[in-house]
Amino acid sequence: MINIHTMLPAFEVTDAQGGALSLTDSVGEDNVLIYFMRTSTCQVCINHLRDLAGHKAELDAYGIRVMVAIPEGQEAVARWQEKYGFPFTGIAAQAGSTHAEFGLNKKIFGSMQESGVVLADIDGVVRYTRSAVIATGAYNWPELFTAIRELTPEAA
Known part of the structure; x- marks a missing residue:
């Protein structure tokens, strides 16, 4: 997994409509989660x-743009x-794997895709990461919200 305090990698992804965007498009505008x-299903x-959708008000208050990386490609994203x-933007890497760009690989004899969360601030600096081979361990709202509260809220 990418390290905390490094910059969000600048690489191209595809959204549900096949449109190209860069993970760093939001730098200077939004925090990014x-x-x-693990799979689209x-x-x-x-x-x-x-x-996460149930916490949309908190995410919006902190100016967080949420993207969901799906490993099976643009058609699976759609x-x-x-x-x-x-209410999030689904993304897939145009070439290769968005997951692999962040160090999330297939483990356990190449059969289990790691899942996880990355939070980057408005400057593109990674402030929080969490990953796991077993999906139940890849997300923890209280821990994530602690990291979110360290960001500057939009309302401030």
Whole structure:
């Protein structure tokens, strides 16, 4: 997993419509939270995203743009976005794996995709990371919110 206090990597991703964007497009404008799903159909990951959606007011108050990295590519991002309708931007790497760019690889004989969370501040500096091979360990709202509270709220 990428280290805290390093810069958010500047690489291209694709959204649900196939549009290209860079992970650093929000630098200078928004804080960025990237949730890395194990798969687009991982029920544990979907439950984590439901919880994140339930905290949308807090995320908005801190000016956080949420992106959800899906390892199966742009078509899976489009299906995921249509099926679940979360208020987040689904993304996939244009070439290779968004997950691998962050050091989230397949473990346990190459069969289990790691999942996780990365939080970067408005300057693109990574302030929080959490990852796990087993999806249940990849997300912890109280721990994440502690890191979020260290960011400057939009209302301030």
